[in-house]
Amino acid sequence: MAFIELNDYLVRLSQMRFAPNRWNGFFLLATDGTLCTLPTAKPVVEHFGQWHGRQGDPCPKARVSQLYDVLNHITVASSITSKCIGERELAAAHCAHLGPEDLLLLDRGYESFWLFKLIVASNANVCARVSCNKLKVVKAFLQSGEPDRIVKLSCTPNSARKCAEFELDKKPLKLRLIRVDLPTGESEVLITSLTDRGKYPVEIFGDLYHQRWPVEEDYKVMKSRIQIENFSGKTVHSVYQDFYAKVFTKNFAAVLIQSVSNRIKTITSGRLYSYKANVTNVLAMLRHHIVVLFNRMQDLLCENVSKIQNLIVRVLNEIRPSRSEPRAFKKKSRRKFSTAYKPIS
Template sequence: MSCHIEVFRNFAEHLQSDLFRETARHSEYPTAFTRKGGKLPLPSLIAVMVSGMRMSVRAELDQFFAHLRQQAQLVHHVSEQAFAQARAKLSGAAIPKLNDWFIQQVDAAGLVPRWRGLRLVAADASNLRFGLRASHVPRAATTEQNAFALFLPGVEMTLAATLYDVSVGERQMLFEHLEKLSVDDILLLDRGYQARWLVAALNQAGVHFCMRVDRADKGGFNCVRDFIRSGNDEAVVRLGAPNQKDVTDYGCPSTGQEVRLVRIVTSDGAIRVLMTNLLDARAFPCVEFGELYHHRWRIEEAFKRLKHRLSLEHVSGLSQLAVMQDFAAKILCDNLQALACLAAISDEPLPEGRRINHSYAHTVLKRILPVLLLTSSASLILKEALLLITSHTYRHQEGQSKPRKSSHKPHKYMSHKAC
């Protein structure tokens, strides 16, 4: 548990450092956050936002400062207008950079597990409909946007996440995030990413991948269809060359790429085909790829947790900057919860079949985050909170599946806030 608490302590110190303050300012406010003191300095502003804002701004602020003073009665310390003025001086990249720093600390502490020496990274996108009302604010946000994320299944943390216009495709989003990946990562991708140019770009970047490719429609690969008919468990094939337009647009190699196909048969008899650039069958046996690819489902669960339990689509402002800040803050909030859950079970693992309740973990952590991030002596409070988290678990049954229901997605309105 000591290394987990150390990560929390280092995060709190970095939040209050001059280095973070210098990088957190909006370019239009070069002297922001320089004055010492004030009712809402930069560390307090960030702490309010990463505590998971789901209610009205006034309610969140009053509750935050009540938790900071460790009292039950709400405290009206800062107005909504002061919060809005402070956040306008915060760069849209400040919280994502803070998340990058946090993930580096978690990885450096050895908390991210490996699969045969490789770090698992799942990639996916999800559609968001923010609870926005009509307004005339400058640079107003659009209601519907897409979120793309790189996720670490082993620690249940988001490596990086970005908002995009709905016109941007998932492959383009992934291409713009390749710099977040390293040569010791393996990228887990679903069927929406199969493309010859993307395989060439991943090989050029030195990124390992495991991609599901058993599409029966127009977008499928001919070599995959031949492989399914062959009945073989695995095969090394060469894809066709990317078309010249993709080579020009993405700067990928113009030659066909050599890949390995692996057949997976599910418990209900369905055939899945996975494509990978891990060609060494001895170092990476094909029997392990089914379980490897199954880890990709954790990013689906993460989006569900963020949307429904952290109210990802609820925003506290109407501008695009405010929406970006809220989005990034809830990603970081979820990562802090994941670290708390890891810390809770680090000394004494849970009994077989039991899992930490992340919803309850958020309830516990939200009340101590102000003290944890803004004071110097929070170790005892954190340890007591971790004991509460481990006391509330649920039973998980392996092998259960629930088909996804196709239904209309309701719109969240600003007037419908949690209380």
């Protein structure tokens, strides 16, 4: 599909033309998934499947997954598939985009020997949160009171089948367990392929893992701002086309913001807080310009992009660090799109 290829080119362009943010030399990536409500149409239901909830009629659903650059706010790869395909399998497909300069952050739902093995086989590194009561090596580590420990993770019978599927060897993996003490008094355990204690001390990992949070926030942008569940047609083709077109638009906005980052720093230097571009504002501008950009000659294209960049630096948001609010779990609204977040259309 054209938008997938355009997105791949845009990601490569952003890495070549700008100075992307890195963590200790790594591109900091995270993968996560969500469910997406689809149009109620027979071909869509047959292709993607339905969600049978406890109440109401069955609802067509797809599973969405993305490989997200959390420091540069770019979706490196994305997929929309049948809901029957699990998040780990979709994460495995994203491994084709990994390389030696990448560090992949994973949440607890992704912990598995075969997925860690696949990431390492892709010449990338991994840091994942693991359950404290599933693996024996993790239980023993917690009981020891040590801040970190180098362990050999063995292949399980379930992982053996997946290793055979991906043509991976079943040799134990040398990984590092790290204890992170939380403000609540509890401890969480991370597992990572970064085993060099001198280069990667224990103290850096608590903040590192929590840097995966932007991938969660990006789904808020996708569902509330660009409304990926608001499809223009009721065919399988339109579902794919709308989804990948909106991912490309979101990435185009991120690259435009990246292109004026130095200007924003210069304009706001000397102020109390740091500032960043207003993403919703940029997406709203692109809604009126992106089709025109595809049809302009090079000189007019550069002129239009320059105008958009000038508009971006005029609407900025303060970055106020160390803010923390308790999560309020309210009764789920029946509204399709939340009024709490401003859409771009």
